[in-house]
Amino acid sequence: MTTNAPLYTGADWDYPLIKKAFDAIERVAIDEMGLDPYPSQVEIISSEQMLDAYSSMGMPLFYRHWSFGKHFARDEMYYRKGMTGLAYEIVINSNPCLCYIMEENTMTMQTLVMAHAAFGHSHFFKNNHLFRSWTDAEGILDYLDFAKAYVAECEERYGPREVERVLDAAHALMSHGVHRYPRRQPLNLHQELQRKKERRRYEEQTFSDLWRTLPQRTGGPAPRERALDERREALGLPEENLLYFLEKRAPRLQHWQREILRIVRVVSQYFYPQKQTKVMNEGCATAVHYHLMTRLHETGRLTDGAFMEFLHHHTNVVFQPEYDDPRFSGINPYALGFNILQDLKRMCLNPTEEDRRWFPDIAGNGDVLGTWKQAWAEYRDESFILQFLGPKVMRDMRLFSVRDDADEAKLVVEAIHDDGGYRDVRRALSAQYDLARHEPDIQVVDVDLSGDRRLILEHRVVDGRLLEESDARQVLRHLATLWGYGVKLHEVDARTDQVLNEFPEVAPAAD
Amino acid sequence: MVNIVDRRLNPKDKSLANRQRFIGRARRQILDAVRDVSARRKVADIGQGGEEISIPADGLQEPGFRKGSDKGLRRHVVPGNKQYVAGDAIPRPEGGQGQGGRGGSPQGEGEDAFQFTVSRDEFLDLFFENLELPDLVCTQLTKVKHHGLQRAGYSVSGSPSNLNLARTMRNSLSRRLALKRPRREETRALDEEIDRLERSGKDPERLRALIRLREEQVVRAKRIPYIDPIDLRYNRFDPVPKPISQAVMFCLMDVSGSMTEDMKDLAKRFFMLLYLFLQRRYQHVDIVFIRHTHIAQEVDEDTFFYSRETGGTLVSPALEEMERVLRERYDPADWNIYAAQASDGDNTPADNPAVVDLMESVILPVCRYFAYIEVAEERGWEMTTDLWQVYERLVKAGRPLAMRKVKSRADIFPVFRDLFTPVELRR
Incomplete structure (x- = not known):
């Protein structure tokens, strides 16, 4: 059934219209584009509720902590003063996918927002490999419900102050509470036996008596080093997930405190893929809404007026101020993501000679959606940019790379959007989105549980970028609170192993 | 397949608990800020609407391990190149912003002040935290029926x-x-x-x-x-009778010609605070406003706070007026009686004996607490006034009288707190 009458005229929305618009979008998105989103739940909220949602990381429910109140107070004031607008929508990576839309939006905005969130973001959440392997869309809301109740119960039992102390400390370590790489699942007994058998068989098959006659190496590592190695082995060190380490190993934590650390860690892990895919996620959603809205207009389901209104919002969203513009605040992820995807589309359909050189697999393959979907599924920002940022986008956005060495008086332009510079600009931009470079690499390297129990951390410094001192000191204090004994941090150059800076030992606050 | 849900009618203020936690944490800073604000505002504005305050951010940061921006080597890719080619050297931009693409920390942290708005209720709660009327006793149980509800098990009928x-x-x-x-x-x-x-x-x-x-x-x-x-x-739920304390506060203000506009402003400020405080904290407190020149009259709050009047100074008529009201409406056996008086301390010398007599024989014996505020010019002479001397003698005799001097707007709040902070909480 295809009618070509406009879905709506005028700015007002009501439920039947929203339903109708959703169905029309869905038909294009699923049947024409072949997207694969979660089922959706569209929730209509007021601006106050949007502010509420803002303050708890956009989630519909969350445990209680003063910092969320702080964010709320600030957002509210900015909003009331008209310094910032509110987001048009919030979307939650859950199954069903929750999309919040605001009551004061016009019908065109609601249509746009549904196309953006319920299909763009939702498809991305469901298909991107990071989200698939790291987040549990089915369970997250239930988990948050549990977390909220658990924290509340702890507050009741142990007092809000005690809980706040643990949460403050855990929040300070939140960005270092994620597993960056998938871990091996521990084997169960059956698998363990199986493996043992296989190894035995292999040994038997490859047995050679000759090995016995080789002279033994004498000495081995000094006993102290061996003790250190054994200790580290037993504790699973070095460990970069500080919250995980504390949860499992901190000697003086109560059970409930460990559980709270775990909650913060799970939340942090849940948001980790979002941090790594800002450009792609927004790019995907923006490209999808642009495609959907254009198709709706082409088939007569959107009036010209509505389409103009849409274009107005769309251009605002993908607007990229230049570096010397007072509005500039970094690269707009919507703009960058959208530009790269539109450029891919152009390459697939109308490739130039340059495209054939740069992207032989993509140029002229004619399969826009297939190329897009593969990109959305298998990359994250860093690799996405490295793989798909083409020279045309760099030219259009006039990207250039600046080297900022704190020891030099001046900044140096390293590469610009020309033949000699494309690859350098691309590499630098990709590195800019590499979380592993962005966040300091801090690991627990040693602790002597049978001795003074002092926890030793190491920051492996890249490019001489040391930690921000006052913040680091505060975090160390929090860390000592959780660990219960002294904590030391030294900063070591990743290349030369030379110690660059040493923080004095922080003892836990007496209370 | 879509599910459309209207959430607009869901309870609002989901983050209220978080806000309370935040305010609790920032209590000290907020209190300082509130005090500053109270000195700045106009009399009529105190307690009206919300208040924007700005507090220092210490104790409110959310620290994290971050790479510093002042050391080492970084690369930024930014859009909008107009004139640069590879190898150009650019002077470092002022203030470190703009060029870098670091765009400020998203949390808006750092050493800056943190600005936000507190609502009227929050403002007043902080304003009057820990203050109470001294020596309040439950005087009446029978006359006013006031019931509270208390959980009392289960029943087989109910709503x-x-x-x-x-x-x-x-x-x-x-x-x-x-x-x-x-x-x-x-x-x-x-x-x-x-x-x-x-x-x-x-x-x-x-x-x-x-x-x-x-x-x-x-x-x-x-x-x-x-x-x-x-x-x-x-x-x-069982209804339980709740004892209530009836109290009345007499506000006596000198509006005679010897009080300059500034002094009147100070006095009014003091009473405004008192008025807000009583309204907010005590449901069952009557307030009687008496203003006097050489004659005294009981007035309503609007006249008390906002009208102008001048004349000579006599203190005893005000006390007489208070006595009349007491006799007619407030039996000391049933009521806790409080009084606050503000004056510049001027009195016609011939009136002093009458004042002493009234205070000693009528007023002070029935009062739980009598607060006297003497307002003075900011750069006035440091001299003891007639009334101050008279009252000082009464204080020495161990009467429930407290006296304070107020010279500037900034004094009002501390003096007010001082007068109404319970003894246990005083440092």
Whole structure:
């Protein structure tokens, strides 16, 4: 059934219209584009509720902590003063996918927002490999419900102050509470036996008596080093997930405190893929809404007026101020993501000679959606940019790379959007989105549980970028609170192993 | 397939608990800020609407391990190149912003002040935290009936909103078990078996028995309802009489010609605070406004705070007026009596004996607390006034009288707090 009458005229929305618009979008998105989103739940909220949602990381429910109140107070004031607008929508990576839309939006905005969130973001959440392997869309809301109740119960039992102390400390370590790489699942007994058998068989098959006659190496590592190695082995060190380490190993934590650390860690892990895919996620959603809205207009389901209104919002969203513009605040992820995807589309359909050189697999393959979907599924920002940022986008956005060495008086332009510079600009931009470079690499390297129990951390410094001192000191204090004994941090150059800076030992606050 | 839900009617203020936690944490800083604000505002504005305050961010940062921006080597890719080619050197931009693409920390942290708005209620709560009327006693239990509700177990009748689901369902379940009401699974199993037997046509004997059993079950299930009125339990609330303390506050203000506009402003500010404080903290406090020149009259609050008047100065008429009101309306046996007086300390010397007499014989014996505020010019002479001397003698005699001097707007709040902070909480 295809009618070509406009879905709506005028700015007002009501439920039947929203339903109708959703169905029309869905038909294009699923049947024409072949997207694969979660089922959706569209929730209509007021601006106050949007502010509420803002303050708890956009989630519909969350445990209680003063910092969320702080964010709320600030957002509210900015909003009331008209310094910032509110987001048009919030979307939650859950199954069903929750999309919040605001009551004061016009019908065109609601249509746009549904196309953006319920299909763009939702498809991305469901298909991107990071989200698939790291987040549990089915369970997250239930988990948050549990977390909220658990924290509340702890507050009741142990007092809000005690809980706040643990949460403050855990929040300070939140960005270092994620597993960056998938871990091996521990084997169960059956698998363990199986493996043992296989190894035995292999040994038997490859047995050679000759090995016995080789002279033994004498000495081995000094006993102290061996003790250190054994200790580290037993504790699973070095460990970069500080919250995980504390949860499992901190000697003086109560059970409930460990559980709270775990909650913060799970939340942090849940948001980790979002941090790594800002450009792609927004790019995907923006490209999808642009495609959907254009198709709706082409088939007569959107009036010209509505389409103009849409274009107005769309251009605002993908607007990229230049570096010397007072509005500039970094690269707009919507703009960058959208530009790269539109450029891919152009390459697939109308490739130039340059495209054939740069992207032989993509140029002229004619399969826009297939190329897009593969990109959305298998990359994250860093690799996405490295793989798909083409020279045309760099030219259009006039990207250039600046080297900022704190020891030099001046900044140096390293590469610009020309033949000699494309690859350098691309590499630098990709590195800019590499979380592993962005966040300091801090690991627990040693602790002597049978001795003074002092926890030793190491920051492996890249490019001489040391930690921000006052913040680091505060975090160390929090860390000592959780660990219960002294904590030391030294900063070591990743290349030369030379110690660059040493923080004095922080003892836990007496209370 | 989509589900559209209207959430607009859901309870608002979901983050209220977080906000309270935040305010609790920033209490000290907020209190300082509130005090500054109270000195700045106009009399009429105190306690009106919300208040924007700005507090220092210490104790409110959310630290994290971050790479510093002042050391080492970084690369930024930024859009909008106009004139640069590779190898160009650019002077470092001022303030470190703009060029870098670091765009400030998203949390808006750092050493900056943190700005936000507190609501009127929050403002006043902070304003009057820990203040109370001294020596308030419950005087009246009989005259005014004031009841509170208290949980008192369960009852078998009540309004539907008080239905206790857990209890009700527990009763229902135990009754169903005791009376052997057929369970739905049993019925279903029976149905299936009947169905099977009917299809196969085997064992008609058993089929008949089963059908009979099934019919019995239907009857039984009908007779034993799932929830019976006897299962219902309601939360019960008992009314408990609550003792209340009746109190009256007399506000005496000198508005004579010797008071300059500034002094009147100070006095009014003080009373405005007192008025807000009493209104907010005590439901059952009457307030009597008396202003005086050489004559005194009881007025309503608008006249008291906003009208202008001048004349000579006599203090005793004000005290007489207070005495008249006391006699007519407030029996000291039933009421806690408080008074606050503001004046520049001027009095016609001939009036002083009358003042002493009134205070000693009538006013102070019935007062729980009498606060005297003397307002002075900011750069006035440091001299003791007539009234101050008179009252000082009374204080020495151990009367419930407190005296303070106020010279500037900034003094008002500390003096006010000082006068109404309970002894236990004073440092």
